[in-house]
Amino acid sequence: MKIGISSCLLGNKVRYDGQHKLDRFLRDELGDFVDWVPLCPEMECGLPVPREAMRLVGDDPESPRLMTNKTFQDKTGQMESYISEKLEELEREGLRGFIFKAKSPTSGMRGVKIYTEAGMPSRRGSGIFAREFMKRFPNIPVEDEGRLHDPGIRENFIEKIYVYDRWLNYLNEDKSISGLMKFHAQHKYLMMSHSPAMLKEVGKLVAATDKKNLDQKLKTYEEKLINILNLKTTVKKHVNVLQHIMGYFKKQLNPDEKQELLDIIDKYHRELIPIVVPLVLLQHYARKYKETYLLEQWYLHPHPDELKLRNHV
Numbered sequence: 569m570k571i572g573i574s575s576c577l578l579g580n581k582v583r584y585d586g587q588h589k590l591d592r593f594l595r596d597e598l599g600d601f602v603d604w605v606p607l608c609p610e611m612e613c614g615l616p617v618p619r620e621a622m623r624l625v626g627d628d629p630e631s632p633r634l635m636t637n638k639t640f641q642d643k644t645g646q647m648e649s650y651i652s653e654k655l656e657e658l659e660r661e662g663l664r665g666f667i668f669k670a671k672s673p674t675s676g677m678r679g680v681k682i683y684t685e686a687g688m689p690s691r692r693g694s695g696i697f698a699r700e701f702m703k704r705f706p707n708i709p710v711e712d713e714g715r716l717h718d719p720g721i722r723e724n725f726i727e728k729i730y731v732y733d734r735w736l737n738y739l740n741e742d743k744s745i746s747g748l749m750k751f752h753a754q755h756k757y758l759m760m761s762h763s764p765a766m767l768k769e770v771g772k773l774v775a776a777t778d779k780k781n782l783d784q785k786l787k788t789y790e791e792k793l794i795n796i797l798n799l800k801t802t803v804k805k806h807v808n809v810l811q812h813i814m815g816y817f818k819k820q821l822n823p824d825e826k827q828e829l830l831d832i833i834d835k836y837h838r839e840l841i842p843i844v845v846p847l848v849l850l851q852h853y854a855r856k857y858k859e860t861y862l863l864e865q866w867y868l869h870p871h872p873d874e875l876k877l878r879n880h881v
């Protein structure tokens with residue numbers, strides 16, 4: 569799975585001051601499961617290392633200029649030519665996600681300071697490269713390294729890149745109606761953990777898909793899938809899903825086992841334990857009672873256990 573990343577986050581000394589911004593989780597942990605596609609727009613557009621620091625300047629947050637801080641050189645044109653070529657190249661990479669360096673006038677996704685001509689910070693927007701990337705690839709999951717320090721955002725983002733990867737693999741290798749139904753069925757509880765209402769909506773879309781409208785429905789499905797994944801999961805939504813899954817074992821569990829499971833879900837609800845605890849028990853029962861439909865649910869194993877993402881949410 570190829571994931572784009574701001575090169576300085578992998579420890580490459582490409583920043584204006586000749587330094588890096590290594591993120592150990594990304595390089596040493598997530599890096600075991602993805603193929604990084606590192607890039608540094610400032611260096612790759614021809615600027616040296618080290619170089620004069622830059623900032624965004626202008627009144628319109630959609631089109632600020634990229635200016636050097638001290639000598640006021642305008643590097644916007646140089647950066648824009650690089651970006652249009654680079655985005656063509658990235659189109660062919662088949663990226664499943666992108667992780668940007670926060671706050672950079674080039675790579676920052678959001679909240680980057682934009683200055684007035686007089687040098688006062690007045691607005692906030694996206695870095696030049698990040699903005700164009702998101703415009704060109706609106707469905708590719710993106711996040712910035714700063715926000716990824718939040719365990720919930722980190723878990724959501726990594727879940728999203730895995731879903732997107734499976735979706736693109738389905739489009740590239742299968743693209744049948746039965747494949748769409750299978751994809752949808754296997755993501756049912758994962759989508760429910762984001763939005764039960766939107767899950768119903770996309771369910772109707774799948775049911776209305778036939779050979780004639782397949783291409784158009786797949787396009788809509790992808791948009792809706794990304795919208796669902798962009799909605800935050802909450803403890804309450806997860807509890808709802810856990811209770812639905814528990815319903816599969818109504819007949820098999822004895823009263824003690826049921827009570828134990830209910831107590832564990834309740835402890836999670838009160839945020840005394842992480843979600844991994846009820847999930848491990850549910851996975852155990854799914855295996856024990858050979859509930860194939862549940863065993864195929866990506867909700868129960870959305871990303872590698874080694875990343876320990878659900879130990880902290």
Ligand code: SF4
Nearest residue numbers: 575576608669672675
């Ligand atoms: S933030 Fe982006 S442009 Fe700046 S050094 Fe890192 S990769 Fe290069």
